[in-house]
Amino acid sequence: MSTHTPALQALDHHDDAEQLAQQAREAADEAQVGWEQFERLIAEDMRVEPRDWMPADYRKTLVRQISQHAHSEIIGMQPEGNWITRAPSLKRKAVLMAKVQDEAGHGLYLYSAAETLGTPRDEVLDQLYSGRAKYSSIFNYPARTWADVGAIGWLVDGAAITNQVPLCRASYGPYGRAMVRICKEESFHQRQGWEILYALSHGTEAQKQMAQDAVNRTYGPALQMFGPPDDESPNSQQSMAWNIKRFSNDELRQRFVDMIVPQAEALGLTLPDPDLKWNEERGHYDYGALDWDEFFAVIKGEGPLNHQRLAHYRRARDEGAWVREAAAAYAAKQAQRRSAEETLLSA
Numbered sequence: 001m002s003t004h005t006p007a008l009q010a011l012d013h014h015d016d017a018e019q020l021a022q023q024a025r026e027a028a029d030e031a032q033v034g035w036e037q038f039e040r041l042i043a044e045d046m047r048v049e050p051r052d053w054m055p056a057d058y059r060k061t062l063v064r065q066i067s068q069h070a071h072s073e074i075i076g077m078q079p080e081g082n083w084i085t086r087a088p089s090l091k092r093k094a095v096l097m098a099k100v101q102d103e104a105g106h107g108l109y110l111y112s113a114a115e116t117l118g119t120p121r122d123e124v125l126d127q128l129y130s131g132r133a134k135y136s137s138i139f140n141y142p143a144r145t146w147a148d149v150g151a152i153g154w155l156v157d158g159a160a161i162t163n164q165v166p167l168c169r170a171s172y173g174p175y176g177r178a179m180v181r182i183c184k185e186e187s188f189h190q191r192q193g194w195e196i197l198y199a200l201s202h203g204t205e206a207q208k209q210m211a212q213d214a215v216n217r218t219y220g221p222a223l224q225m226f227g228p229p230d231d232e233s234p235n236s237q238q239s240m241a242w243n244i245k246r247f248s249n250d251e252l253r254q255r256f257v258d259m260i261v262p263q264a265e266a267l268g269l270t271l272p273d274p275d276l277k278w279n280e281e282r283g284h285y286d287y288g289a290l291d292w293d294e295f296f297a298v299i300k301g302e303g304p305l306n307h308q309r310l311a312h313y314r315r316a317r318d319e320g321a322w323v324r325e326a327a328a329a330y331a332a333k334q335a336q337r338r339s340a341e342e343t344l345l346s347a
């Protein structure tokens with residue numbers, strides 16, 4: 001209870017109000033300075049770092065894209081992970097295990113990048129667990145034969161590299177730096193997929209057909225990984241203005257098509273698109289319409305394997321809970337021991 005007289009209490013309230021107004025003025029000044037600094041960093045094509053002021057929408061866009069990207073890496077382990085026990089030789093098995101582990105690593109770098117934006121890892125993992133989060137459409141299709149492992153490496157990792165090399169220059173520092181390492185690993189992944197398909201397409205007739213069938217299945221969904229056409233991409237314009245994305249979805253898709261046509265010829269395989277042909281005037285390959293109804297259904301959760309992929313993720317997360325708890329308990333014990341030792345040393 002205040003011991004002040006009513007007159008003194010009124011003065012107290014006045015002081016409090018004045019203090020709050022002063023704090024609001026200081027926060028507004030700080031935001032103004034921060035805004036100007038942010039605009040300058042973007043205009044000069046420099047990096048924004050976690051300690052820098054940034055607009056709330058920039059932060060939100062980054063968390064959205066980075067977390068979806070991380071989830072894609074984690075869910076993306078499933079189609080190939082399913083083939084580890086059935087790889088046709090010890091060498092193939094060792095290579096595939098390394099690749100799938102790399103994808104786990106990519107997910108972890110990206111979750112860490114999202115954490116630097118103030119979003120706890122558990123929060124984004126819970127979004128994936130509950131089915132609220134998006135992840136790349138491509139991972140909702142089955143890998144039916146060993147040749148699909150090759151097609152994933154060649155086309156899916158190939159599309160991933162085409163999309164991700166420009167992200168190495170993303171304006172947000174931790175994201176761009178994570179992408180540098182990820183891209184190096186993805187290029188090994190693409191080579192291993194190419195090599196699997198090359199062996200099959202130069203093997204027996206049945207092996208060549210298996211490779212062709214896998215390419216037929218993967219081609220369309222791989223082209224859709226770049227996202228909807230530019231006129232149906234609500235986020236592209238702003239993301240490009242902020243130097244997060246450097247090229248539009250259609251620009252990158254075109255770049256990918258131009259890259260894989262000669263590669264398919266070298267493999268002796270056909271890309272399943274009768275409209276695919278060189279356009280002299282544009283200096284690019286024209287390609288046929290993609291099935292966008294299917295794409296939008298897949299990203300709404302209605303793809304062939306959406307339910308199975310999420311169920312598997314949930315099971316793995318539930319079954320691994322005791323490991324995370326044990327690791328956290330161990331870390332707490334170590335920290336306690338360190339602080340006890342420090343207290344002893346300083347006594």
Ligand code: FAQ
Pocket residue numbers: 064065068069070072073076077103134135136137138152156157160163164224225226227228232233234235236239245249299
């Ligand atoms: N799948 O306005 P936009 C990999 C969503 S990693 C599902 O164009 P934005 C490695 C989009 O989120 C593959 N959803 O969006 C690997 C948005 O929804 P929202 C993942 C998609 O962000 C290989 C809405 O549609 N790579 O493969 C897809 O400007 C082998 C409207 O779209 C990345 O994440 C899609 N394909 O552009 C692992 C790269 N496309 O959030 C294992 C980083 C769009 O508004 C094995 N991400 N959507 O509700 C990006 O570059 C961009 O986020 C895009 C989409 C280009 C994917």
